[in-house]
Amino acid sequence: MSTKNQFTLIGNVGQTPELKKTKDGKSYLNMSMAVNKRYKDSEGESKTLTNWFNLTVWEKQAEALAKMIKKGTLIAVGGELTTRKRKVGDEEISVTELKVDNLEVLSGGKSNNDSSEAPEEPTEE
Template identity: 40%
Template structure:
């Protein structure tokens, strides 16, 4: 049960192509964002879609796979953990960010090629 303490699973669509950085030690970092959608009906019976955006961080082999396989619009399933951090922006303001550090991902939806 200890692996359930900080575990996230999401299925959504990429909002951008992966942004990949390579470091001197041949290690890679990829950043992507995915949108998850939840649909429900309000009191008037109207269909409402609530979209949430999530920032993902992938390291090493997962970053390389993301660089090679993923592009904006792809549907993926991810498993990882939440990570929160703070930083100071260029104007001197302290900012907070929560990201999902991805352990594994799976390309779910395969679009038909034209």
Template identity: 40%
Template sequence: MSSLNRVILIGRLVRDPELRTTNTGKSVVEFSIAVDKRFKPQDPSQPTADFFRCKAWDKTAEFVSNYLSKGRLAAVEGRIETRKFVDKEGNNREIFEIVADSVQGLDRPRDDAPGNAGGGQSYGGGGGRPAGGAAPSPDEYDPFADE
């Protein structure tokens, strides 16, 4: 019997993405998104959203770092991965994170947000913007064009 590990989430970035480069030269970005709950809790002290840690690699990481920021609406498609570690106090910990294959910006940046060009752009899974340079404007963007 086969198994399947796929997840698609739509939510807002909780903070600005953090891009870094590994020792082997690969780009990786970490970010978190808040996904509104379908039904709001009756108790106002309960959270109205679920929070997910996300990670993306290579060109997808660069796209997220360059074009998304805190508060932006994004669709994240990928898989759930678990990681176990021992924290500074010696406690065993396990975290769940989304390893994104594809990330798409679903809204336009605010006019006062510096460095945020274009909306509705995506990268991952072999599509998206070409590496380097500015993203095309939403009017010029053709998701079916050959790159």
């Protein structure tokens, strides 16, 4: 049987990402993304539950997106879940990351000359 490792999310960027480079010169963006779920509680009142996800975008895609994305931008992303070991103090822990292969700006992006305000940020509960 074949297996598959894939995710798709639509949500808002939590803060304007900063383009960084690894020690060996690879460009990357780390960013947070809020995905809101709206529902009604037992009394019929509308509620919003926000889930936060940490995303990583690499190389040419990261360089292009760094110029387009800001806090509040609505994006659709797809990719695969990856795990890696990370040292925290004296302990080595496993970290799950969402490696973005596809990203589409849906609204609220910016051009290189745009300095306008970002759309309202997602609700946190």
